[in-house]
Amino acid sequence: MITLRSAVPADQTQLFSLVTTIDNFTPEEQELAQEVIHAGLGSEQNDYHILVGVDDRDKTISGFICYGPIPISIQRWDLYWIAVPPHQSRQGIGTMLLRGMEEKLGPGERVYVDTSS
Secondary structure, eight states: OEEEEEOOGGGHHHHHHHHHTOTTSOHHHHHHHHHHHHHHHHOTTSSOEEEEEEETTTOOEEEEEEEEEOTTOSSEEEEEEEEOOGGGTTSSHHHHHHHHHHHHHOTTOEEEEOOOO
C-alpha cells in the first residue's frame, strides 16, 4: 500500500535518486528537478509543494509530485514535476499523486501543465 504525505528534508536523497531513474528526463531536467526539490525542502517560505507516495512495506518513496502557485494569480497552480520509478509505473501511483494534489488544492483551483516532446 502507498501512503501520501508531504515531503520532508530526510526524503531528499531518495527523491534525487528517483529523478535519475526517469529516462524521459534529460540530464538538464534532472538537474533542475533536483534544484526544485532542494528548494522545496529547504524552507517553508518557498512556493514549492512536494507530495510523496511512500511504500508502507519498506518506507521507500514510490513517486512524488511537485507543484506551486503561479505568481500574481489567484487559484492558479503549476505542476512542475511528477515522477514514479520505472519499475512501479502503470500501478496507479501517478494517479494517486495527482488526486492527492487536487485534494490539497481544493475545488476551483486550476492546474497548468507544460510537457515536452
